[in-house]
Amino acid sequence: MSYTKTEENYLKAIYGIESKFGESVSTNMLANKLETKASSVTDMVKKLAKKELITYEKYQGVSLTECGKDIAINIIRNHRIWEVFLVEKLKYKWDEVHEIAEQLEHIKSEELVDRLDDFLEHPSFDPHGDPIPDKKGNIPTRKEAIQLNELAIGEEGIIVGVKNTNNEFLQYLEEMNLTLGKKIKVEKEFDFDKSKIIKIEKESVTISKEVSSNLIIEKSQ
């Protein structure tokens, strides 16, 4: 069975909202995420429910069935593997690859992404630090990955991911040199606005609470 790009995007969006806010995704949330109208969502949601990819009760929102979840995870797998390819092989910056991967993730071929995965030597995390599900849908975890704002003064860690993949945010990080794999140390914290001074490659920079709560850190030791 094969699904349309649109169906796949709905499933992916539902999966994303579910894993952020728990089950039962509302029509409006979906409309928001997919940049469409609530009425369109209602239509599509009925269609997906008929195909048993989601459960749907009028006015009660939707949630993925096992089958729907498998499909969503697979699309995410495709997306992230393509992102690795674009960054590692085609030398894109990590903040340039999202839109292209949005297209590539829908290419219909059982084999293609598996071969790409071989070619890339089975990466576990994408260039944003997000985990890449394996073929069976298992999602790798990281030991002790926490948000930067949970790091106490004096503690160190390595940037391994970002929570917010918004383009402007990624460009800000690029600008500030806060890129994946960099080692950082918390030097000071200002109570009044929760901003922090951190050390990165011998330089000290100040970042807002907004920023520190969106950076994922792998704590050193």
Add this chain to the structure above:
Amino acid sequence: MSYTKTEENYLKAIYGIESKFGESVSTNMLANKLETKASSVTDMVKKLAKKELITYEKYQGVSLTECGKDIAINIIRNHRIWEVFLVEKLKYKWDEVHEIAEQLEHIKSEELVDRLDDFLEHPSFDPHGDPIPDKKGNIPTRKEAIQLNELAIGEEGIIVGVKNTNNEFLQYLEEMNLTLGKKIKVEKEFDFDKSKIIKIEKESVTISKEVSSNLIIEKSQ
């Protein structure tokens, strides 16, 4: 300006027929090539004419404008570069890549294929031996590429392409070991059906006129 997958496929099909049979492509020929109905073709052809990608007069067939031709060539460029990637990097066989490349060729990104082209070190020919247009639409030529059936008895050459990219044909070639880059020599020809005996890697095989007229050979010396 960006075009739909369907529009791009029509342009590509028109280009393909034009370069095989000359200008003025008939509705039926297009319907045939695109595996659709003549009435659908008429509809789409009107749309493309309105966008000035083709010229169209009722009952007189169509032909590409300069602009339409540029787009068609660009799609072909995309297709062939992706094929090189699939074969060289992902280790597909040359007869397995067509359908996937049909999808990949429509990915919308100015930059993507150029970067891929860099990554692949600017190949001039795809795995089927077809020339890859450059970014400006220039199509590389080969010196002395001829059809195998134009080769006289005793002459030698290297297989550099196929005219017919039909899947069954490609699989037949694979089976017979008549793959790209192989050196062959014409040993004998049977007048009554124009079949030939050729030598390839110390083996002698018989091929029909059908086959020898669809193999492109680069003549030795």
Add this chain to the structure above:
DNA sequence: TAATATCTTTAGACAAGTCTAAAAATATAT
């Protein structure tokens, strides 16, 4: 050149996905 065959276009319909506007259900506030 008249009759027939083939090709092409038109007219009207359909499916997918979207939209607006209005109605129905649910949630919130006084």
Add this chain to the structure above:
DNA sequence: ATATATTTTTAGACTTGTCTAAAGATATTA
């Protein structure tokens, strides 16, 4: 608990690309 606001659904319409069936051109053949 009633009024108000918000969310969700329905109804009907639009677009893209397709189709069938029938009508209109063009080509072929006698």
